[in-house]
Amino acid sequence: MTYLQTAPDRRDFKLLIRPNSSLSAVAAIMIFAVFCVVAVGIGVYMVMLGAWPVLPFLGLELALLAITFVLIKKRSTFFDLIVSEGDRVQLKKKDRSGERELKLDRYWAQIRVSTGPSWYPSKMWIGSHGKFTEIGAVLTEEDRLKTAKQLRSLLRA
Amino acid sequence: MTTAVADHHHDEVPKGITRWLFTTNHKDIGTLYLWFSFIMFLVGGAMALVIRAELFMPGLQVVNPHFYNQMVTVHALVMIFGAVMPGFVGFANWMLPMMVGAPDMALPRMNNWSFWLLPFATTLLIASLFVPGGGPAAGWTIYPPLSIQGGMGVDLTIFTIHILGMSSILGAINIIATILNMRAPGMTLMKMPLFVWTWVITAFLLIAAMPVLAGAVTMLLTDRHFGTAFFSAAGGGDPVMFQHIFWFFGHPEVYILILPAFGIISQVIPTFARKPLFGYSSMVFATAAIAFLSFIVWAHHMYTVGMPLSGELFFMYSTMLIAIPTGVKVFNWLATMWRGSMTFETPMLYAIATVALFTVGGLTGLMMAITPADFQYHDTYFIVAHFHYVIFCGSVLAMFSGVYYWLPKWTGHMYDETLGKVHFWLTVISFNITFFPQHFLGFAGMPRRIPDYSLQFAEFNMVSSIGGFILGFSQLILLWVVIKSIRGGKKATAEVWDNPEGLEWTVPSPAPYHTFATAPEVR
Known part of the structure; x- marks a missing residue:
């Protein structure tokens, strides 16, 4: 999912890219609690029947x-935030390696997209001077291509 | 954080076998599941033909009784765990992400692993037939004491069940994560297609039931080799406890096999009746009710073990309760068809046959729910007829319906309608020739799991065997139809059918390797 805020002149902008996550943290906890209740009941x-060897399997499964x-909720907190103010472009990124930042000169900043063979999804990169960082990995294919086009146009504005 | 980009193109495309070994794409994995299921269907079917060949006439003709028992056991295990369950997981892999508007399954690597556990497991199971002492011969329920006394084949079966269970649980967790977390914006729970709903409930059932089976077979293993006596009466254990534990898993398992089938025909019938599904919410709640009730009816499989009267009454009434949500479903399917602008393409024919013939199995199920009556039917051919009407007509016919319905979406080509209809009529007619007479055999008192029988059962058995062979060989038509559709034929449009509902019909046919290109918004 992408969320874009632009200034009236479209020079300054903020673009936030986040994965689509239809399960809220509260719902995840509630669903897990239901599983726990059912598992405890069965356990x-x-x-009571004397079949205690079922317990390790129930525990393993829980x-x-x-x-x-935890994994899908952690993944849903990943983001790429691209902020353009004046001549600077700043990328804030959170993925499985943690939270990081990259600062770029707006005039040199480039968006690259590698399309590759048809059965792989494309990849989008931002960077300059031969150093690039992947962004938009959580997007679907067409969203990624659309976002790349949009970013290029915003950077040129 | 920066990365030098030397080459913006990805690695080489995997070719040949590596594509299938290492794929994490839901469509590839779905295809693998479906082919695996079909191969197992043929393997299990071949075993059924050995059984029917032996039963063609009274006396021992083809195989010895011990091998006959192995065929009965392995046929059931292969069909349940190798054909029907993986078949539905194949449908889930192919269709669920497309139906909820997700680009892939939530955990694609785990998805690959879930599939590749299956061939190893079933190889172990089939290999058990060739070890000293032969394969498992205690029936698919592997009741002790017979299973405790069996040879090494029983150990292989226990490991098989563990691996298959692991595969099922990983698959179920993946399906739950996909459906709950990856739905397209706007797709609320009550907007999900029925097939998605039935799968989410099936996944819950799998997660609840599978550890029980794993525990049960582990106890069997320790009884066999580690000196425990969970089920051995000689050591103070209780063989009936195994039956309780097994059926606590086993009855939900029946619904694991049938609920996705309900989901498929709930997609097919509205398309060919050209009306929305009647009573969507009641369908969802009926599915949930069936799932809940499946956990409180297990002892109807074991009325004759000597339960207290109150227990028998409880299980009789709770079993009868299942007829209510199931009846709601059948009513809703009929109401969807009522005054619809119906056409009868192959998927619709199979869906109608599913509704009609599954209902026959459901009604014989009600007969058996009645405790005193069940004392008469227990362990007779009536039971064999009943569960084949439920599993073959409920699950397998619905699967065929789904294959014909979505085949153009998978291959990009329309299938041969004439051959599809030939396949349908041969399958349905031969199925009834095979299994309908078995009701009469059961009423007349023919016990199940015997290789030889009294002369009075000869005619019906001969008819049943002839039907069985026609049914078995008819399935080669399906293979031909699928291969023909893969190789070419009339190009399918994105919609394929006349105005079908669902996100899967918004993508081109064949569905692109990566859907959804754009995250669709559901209004």
Whole structure:
């Protein structure tokens, strides 16, 4: 998902790129809680029967589920924020390696898109002087191409 | 943070087998699942033909009784865990991301792993037939004490079940993450297509039921090799406890096999009736109700073990309750067709056959829910007829409906309608020739899982075997139809059918390798 704010002259802008995430953190916790309640219910019944070896499998599965929810929620906090003010372009980025920043000179800043063979998604890069950083990895294919076009036009404004 | 970009093009495109081994694309993985399912369908079908060949006449003709029992057991395991479950996961992989407007599954690498566990697991299962002592021969329910006494084949089966369970759980977690977290903006839960709803509920069932099976077979393993006595009466254990645990998994498993089928026909019927699905919300709640009830009915599989009367009454009434949400579904499908502008292309024929014949299986299920009556039907051919009407007509026919419905979207070509209809009529007629007489055999008292039988059952068994062979060989037509459609034919449009509903019809046919190009907005 992209969110764009521009000044009236379209020179200064802020572009935020975030992954689409339809599951809120509260909903994730609630759904996980439902799984826990069901698992505890089944676990208690199995122990009452004498079938305690079911418990490690229930636990393992809950752990897997928890890891999945943590992973997808963590992924939903990733972002690329491109802020252009005057002659400077600043990129703030959060991905699995953590939060980082890059400052560029607006006149030299370039947007590159590698399309590659048709069955791979494209990649979008921002940078200058041979050093580029990938942005928009969380976007869908057409959104990425559209955003690249939009960014180029904004940087030229 | 900066990266030197030497080459803006990606790595070489994987070619040949590497594409399929390492793919993380949901469509590739969906295709792998569907082909795997079809191959297993043929393998399991071949085993069924061994069974029917043996039962063609009274006496022992083709195989010895021990091998016959192995065929009965492995046929069921292959069909349930190798054909039907992976088949629906194949549909889920292909269609769910497209239906919710997501570019791929939430965890694509895990998706690859979930699939590639399957061939290893089923190889172990089939290999069990060739080890000393042969394969598992205790029926797919692997009841002790028979399974505790079995040879090494039972151990291989236990490992198979563990691996298949792992694959199912990883798949289920992936499906839940995809549906809950990757829906397109505007696609609220109550706007999701029914197929998506049925899969999210199926995934919940898988997550709840699979650890129970894993625990049960682990206890079997420790009873066999590590001196425990969970199920051994001689050591103070209880063989009936296994039945409770197994069916606590086993009955939800039936709905794991059937709910995605309900989802498929809920997509197909509105398209060919040219009306929206009648009672969408009630369909969603009925699916959830069936899933809930599936956890409180397990002991109807074991009325004859000697339960207290109150227990038998509870399980009888709770089982009968399932008829209500199921009836709601059947009513809604019929109401969708009512006064619709219907046409009868192959997917619709299969969907109608699913509704009609699954209902036959549902009604015989109600007969068996009645405890005193079940004492008569228990372990007879009536049960065999019942569950084939449920699983074959409910799940497999719906799968065929889904294959014909979405095949043009997958391949980009229309399938051969004439061949599709030939496949349909041969399948439906031969299925009924095979399984309808088995109701009468059961009523007359023919027990299941026997390679030889009394002369009074000869005629119906002969008819059943003839039907079985026609049914088995008819499936080669489906193979031909699919290959023909992959190789060419009339180009399919994006919509394929007359104004179908759903995001999958907004992308071109064949669906591009990466959908959705644009995150669609659902209003």
